[in-house]
Amino acid sequence: MSRRIQVVFASLFLIAFILYIPVGLAIVCPFERLTVAKCLTEGLGTDYCATTIRFDATYTKLYDYSNCGAINQLRSAAQLVCILTLVGYALSFATHNVDDAVPALLSAPSPTNV
DSSP states (O other), X not given: OHHHHHHHHHHHHHHHHHIXXXXXXXXXXXXXXXXXXXXXXXXXXXXXXXXXXXXXXXXXXXXXXXXXXXHXXXXXXXXXXXXXXXXXXXXXXXXXXXXXXXXXXXXXXXXXXX
């Protein structure tokens, strides 16, 4: 049963990873920085937009994802699925029955020094 769980988690991870990195980067819009003016209209605060995260005279250090929201949401969801499947895969090892492995380990030949 635990092997089936691991195969499911590994398969879901592979699908999510492919959507996140190769496909996601191929279809994503060009990364554009958020302008100081748009930062101010978003209500993030004058001090924050004009001083704290200012990149240059026109732009902030933040990126503007408003022109490509659906693709960025797809990439974010795929990233979340990658993280959750890796955690699930790691936790699936808790279902392994360690007691079955002990006799096999005890009867194994000892390693020799070469």
